[in-house]
Amino acid sequence: MKIIKADVLGMCFGVRDALAIMDDVRRPDSVTIHGELVHNEKVLDDLEERGFRMLAETRRQALPMTDTVLITAHGISAKERTRLADAGKKLIDTTCPLVTRAHHAAQKLQAEGRHVLVIGKRGHVEVQGIVEDLRSFDVLQAPDEVRTYANTKLGVMCQTTTPTRHAEQIRAAIKAKNPHADIRYVDTICHPTKDHQQALERLMNEVEAMVVVGGHNSNNTRQLLLRCQERGLPAYHVQGPEDLRPEWFEHVEAVGLSAGTSTLDETIDAVESALQQISVERLVAA
Ligand code: SF4
Known part of the structure; x- marks a missing residue:
């Protein structure tokens, strides 16, 4: 494998x-x-x-x-x-500093008299930190949460770890439900998140299954998994090598390895070694 x-x-x-x-x-x-x-x-x-x-x-x-x-x-x-x-x-x-930049963007949108729409996960600490300083806001997790807002000046921004495609879907819904509003969008998705997501997109074309390493609470790790699932690619979330199951890879010739933005290098290396071990054991058993 x-x-x-x-x-x-x-x-x-x-x-x-x-x-x-x-x-x-x-x-x-x-x-x-x-x-x-x-x-x-x-x-x-x-x-x-x-x-x-x-x-x-x-x-x-x-x-x-x-x-x-x-x-x-x-x-x-x-x-x-x-x-x-x-x-x-x-x-x-x-x-x-990229979270600080998102705070500044929210404040600027508010100073312009806009109702601020934060695309992100409700209750997430980063989102919480941003909205606690806002007077008029909504947090949007999905396109079906978008309403027609009373304030026709809208400011849209994102939690830093939002997948770009997801942000685009919600932006389209905001535009559709508020066709006459003056909408300003600030892209506050951080570049490491974008780089991770783009690397995942490329890798998905080359493999039959994906292993994503990261904490169970990690939003960006979960987003990487969700993207694989959207594409119909079997994807497995592990926190370390001990979570891997050889039966996941029985008929897999190529497996991809990705990891969230808070995953230690040593944990990724340990998962890679364990996958190599699974591959070797499969060869021996064949
Ligand atoms: S994911 Fe990393 S780089 Fe991006 S905002 Fe969070 S801490 Fe900063």
Whole structure:
């Protein structure tokens, strides 16, 4: 069985930079990570072992116990930043610059008097951080959620990890339901996400099945899987080599390997080795 890796896969610069900042923290036990740094359980387990304290994403309303709070690559709202600062917390900020760019885009659309439509996953921390600073907004997950809006000045933007095709479908629905509106679109999908998705598109033409490595909570990993499913390609989500099942590949001659933007290189390598092992065992058994 041939194993073909996507030309672009795995950890993006935003997550790498966040982890590098954490490597420089001298006393991890004095720092609380405000939500999940990345949606990858292995990375989170390692951080916990190093002594970092963590506040679950669903419990971010509570104030962290430590004096220092680490803002994750997903960012937070200006409102939340002020709340933490007012409580005397010192902030270590690892917000990805491309998330910051999305915040600025939302603010600019709002300053223009537009009702802001955020294409993204409702409740996702990045989306939450963006909409907490908006007065007039809707979060759109699917084209059938689009309405005719009372405000005829609309501003449209995306969660950074939105698949381009998905954003286009929702934009088309906005235009169809609001034919007379003044609509301004700002493309805030990050380039690492686009690169991953384009690499997946190319790879799908060459393989009969796909393995996607990433955390169960990872939105961009899930999007890669969904795209394979849309194309009718069998796709398997694994967090590590232990999740692979040889029976998935019984009649597969070429399998693709992709990974979400928070997946460690070592995890991708381990999955690739395990796939090679499955291939060798199949040859021996033949
Ligand atoms: S997925 Fe994009 S926006 Fe998110 S951390 Fe990575 S580079 Fe930044």
